[in-house]
Amino acid sequence: MARIISFSNQKGGVGKTTSCVNLAAALALRGKRVLIVDFDAQCNASSALGEFDKQPEHSVYSVLCDNLAASEAIRNSDIENLDFIPSSCDLAGAELELSQIVIGRERVLQDKLSEIEEKYDYIFIDCPPSLGLLTVNALTASCGVIVPIQSEFYALEGLSQMMNTIKLVKKFLNKDLEVIGVVLTMFDGRSKLAKGVLDEILKVFGDRVYDVKIPRNIRLAEAPSYGKPVALYDKKCAGAVAYDALADEFLSKEQ
Ligand SMILES: Nc1ncnc2c1ncn2[C@@H]1O[C@H](COP(=O)(O)OP(=O)(O)OP(=O)(O)O)[C@@H](O)[C@H]1O
Numbered sequence: 001m002a003r004i005i006s007f008s009n010q011k012g013g014v015g016k017t018t019s020c021v022n023l024a025a026a027l028a029l030r031g032k033r034v035l036i037v038d039f040d041a042q043c044n045a046s047s048a049l050g051e052f053d054k055q056p057e058h059s060v061y062s063v064l065c066d067n068l069a070a071s072e073a074i075r076n077s078d079i080e081n082l083d084f085i086p087s088s089c090d091l092a093g094a095e096l097e098l099s100q101i102v103i104g105r106e107r108v109l110q111d112k113l114s115e116i117e118e119k120y121d122y123i124f125i126d127c128p129p130s131l132g133l134l135t136v137n138a139l140t141a142s143c144g145v146i147v148p149i150q151s152e153f154y155a156l157e158g159l160s161q162m163m164n165t166i167k168l169v170k171k172f173l174n175k176d177l178e179v180i181g182v183v184l185t186m187f188d189g190r191s192k193l194a195k196g197v198l199d200e201i202l203k204v205f206g207d208r209v210y211d212v213k214i215p216r217n218i219r220l221a222e223a224p225s226y227g228k229p230v231a232l233y234d235k236k237c238a239g240a241v242a243y244d245a246l247a248d249e250f251l252s253k254e255q
């Protein structure tokens, strides 16, 4: 059965999608079978994997709201073992549609993914920058959360709200939910500010903070415009090397 992991932080632009896509790619290149679910109406994970159409016929929206089987929405990426379910701009309306379901509105994604769970080692959900019903669906379906945090002054802002949402999901919907890792992104080890932020984050999350930090690296920002994970775009750049090392650390903590 797949381990389902959400990449979540309600703060925007902190590296959720970049971390989800590139960690998934690094794992798939090690032979793990990985599925990415693009759960954000911005469709960034989909385009990073080569799907630039923001209204594909079969998407996670049709899985949630039109009762399409999850297996029908799965696409292959350019990496063997790495599949994805694309998003669509329609997903922006899904929160409202889901909210009208009387019973089980938080479990729609979990129910849908249960049909395909055995085909994968990992299912990574790229969450939107909000804590609405989509994120609650993702957290309810997941056994763990990876929180990407950008090493900047406002890094910890809003984190307590997110931890509270995780606590509530754990209490009422999914007792197994844990924060399994915190990844520092756009990290500059020479900056005093980044070190200060790291100290604060270590106080809150302790050994759940990955030793591997992701540096700011322009190649990571360029790769999505070619529809490729960084490992296929420039596997020797600092960003690709960092996500590759993160994959090793991630796997060592999985045992
Ligand atoms: N380590 C990095 N170095 C340089 N640029 C990066 C790095 N990580 C992410 N970026 C760039 O920063 C921007 C935000 O990253 P990303 O889309 O991964 O964040 P996000 O948290 O998923 O954003 P959103 O909340 O909008 O979904 C993107 O343009 C991305 O290419």
Ligand SMILES: [Mg+2]
Residues within 6 Å of the ligand: 016, 017, 018, 040, 044, 126, 127
């Ligand atoms: Mg994103």
